[in-house]
Amino acid sequence: MMLFGDVGQERLKKANIFIAGAGGLGSPVSIYLAVAGVGTLTVVDKDIVELTNLNRQILHYDRDIGRKKTASAEEKLRAINPDVIVKVIDTTIEESNGSQLVGRADGIVDAMDNYPTRYLLNDIALEKKIPLFHGAIRGFYGQATTIIPGKTACLRCIFPSAPPKEVFPVVGVTPGFIGMIQVNEVLKYLLGTGDLLANRLLIWDGMTAHAEEIAVVKNPACISCGAGHTSKNAPAVKAKNVPERKKK
Amino acid sequence: MTVRIRFFARFRELLGTDIIVDAPKGKVLSDLVKDVASKNKEGYDAIFDEKGTFREFVILMQNGKRVETTAAAMTRVADGDEIAVFPPVAGG
Numbered sequence: 001m002m003l004f005g006d007v008g009q010e011r012l013k014k015a016n017i018f019i020a021g022a023g024g025l026g027s028p029v030s031i032y033l034a035v036a037g038v039g040t041l042t043v044v045d046k047d048i049v050e051l052t053n054l055n056r057q058i059l060h061y062d063r064d065i066g067r068k069k070t071a072s073a074e075e076k077l078r079a080i081n082p083d084v085i086v087k088v089i090d091t092t093i094e095e096s097n098g099s100q101l102v103g104r105a106d107g108i109v110d111a112m113d114n115y116p117t118r119y120l121l122n123d124i125a126l127e128k129k130i131p132l133f134h135g136a137i138r139g140f141y142g143q144a145t146t147i148i149p150g151k152t153a154c155l156r157c158i159f160p161s162a163p164p165k166e167v168f169p170v171v172g173v174t175p176g177f178i179g180m181i182q183v184n185e186v187l188k189y190l191l192g193t194g195d196l197l198a199n200r201l202l203i204w205d206g207m208t209a210h211a212e213e214i215a216v217v218k219n220p221a222c223i224s225c226g227a228g229h230t231s232k233n234a235p236a237v238k239a240k241n242v243p244e245r246k247k248k
Numbered sequence: 249m250t251v252r253i254r255f256f257a258r259f260r261e262l263l264g265t266d267i268i269v270d271a272p273k274g275k276v277l278s279d280l281v282k283d284v285a286s287k288n289k290e291g292y293d294a295i296f297d298e299k300g301t302f303r304e305f306v307i308l309m310q311n312g313k314r315v316e317t318t319a320a321a322m323t324r325v326a327d328g329d330e331i332a333v334f335p336p337v338a339g340g
Contacts, residue, residue: 021340110340112340113339113340115338135340136336136337137337138338142337158336159336160304161303161305163335163336163337164305165338166338168258175340203256205256212312212332214307214313214314
């Protein structure tokens with residue numbers, strides 16, 4: 001790849017990215033990370049492919065209806081790039097297993113559909129000192145930000161309270177759009193180049209084709225990364241293989 | 249003075265967006281949003297609780313800068329301000 005050079009491509013090959021979810025965001029995210037040559041992708045999902053998923057979950061085809069999303073994802077990602085190690089885990093990400101599932105990943109992509117699990121991923125990212133690439137969607141709307149533990153606001157600083165649960169339609173291009181932003185962030189992070197969406201929340205309004213960003217700041221009283229933090233998730237385990245960001 | 253309010257996601261579906269408000273001088277942010285949201289009960293209820301306090305998850309911005317909802321009753325709006333009101337989105 002001319003853009004990265006051999007050194008950059010080798011960096012991607014050595015990287016291990018944890019993708020939480022193989023749905024609307026997880027599909028484009030995992031496909032583009034695979035074609036970029038990110039060496040190890042771990043994809044976790046507990047669901048079965050349903051007909052209503054197919055307008056946006058492009059990892060899964062009509063013939064996959066009724067199949068585990070993890071099995072479908074594994075097959076497609078291996079076919080897309082046989083050089084990538086694809087690990088799939090058919091489970092629910094919970095407090096009891098989350099840290100172990102993420103293991104020694106170099107970063108977590110948030111492709112979840114609920115805030116309780118997002119907060120858990122945020123805590124795991126803080127504990128392991130690895131980035132969390134956040135994305136979320138609804139209808140024609142989406143948001144994304146990159147959380148670098150110790151350097152940026154964490155997810156709870158930005159969203160101290162979860163919005164209420166609701167069932168809503170999603171147009172397939174929205175997770176495609178937000179997923180691409182997440183992948184773009186992962187690649188820049190791994191390559192140590194560009195400016196990350198750090199302390200910036202990107203808001204996408206597909207109805208008006210308008211993207212804007214909000215500056216976000218650490219909350220000193222944050223219960224996940226600030227003074228409100230309890231000892232429950234205190235141990236700070238330094239993850240290995242975290243590439244150093246280039247100094248500017 | 250003229251202030252522009254933009255709602256996003258669910259708030260936008262209930263209340264519209266790009267609403268131009270003619271506000272009196274000294275109007276505070278919380279009252280401005282309440283006035284506009286009052287035009288649709290469902291929209292109002294999505295943003296405010298029964299006590300008229302911003303729901304915890306609501307995010308407010310004034311000219312691209314975040315304003316904590318707890319400070320909105322003390323934050324005055326000025327002519328030409330652009331106010332954004334939105335909920336975090338949750339899907340994936």
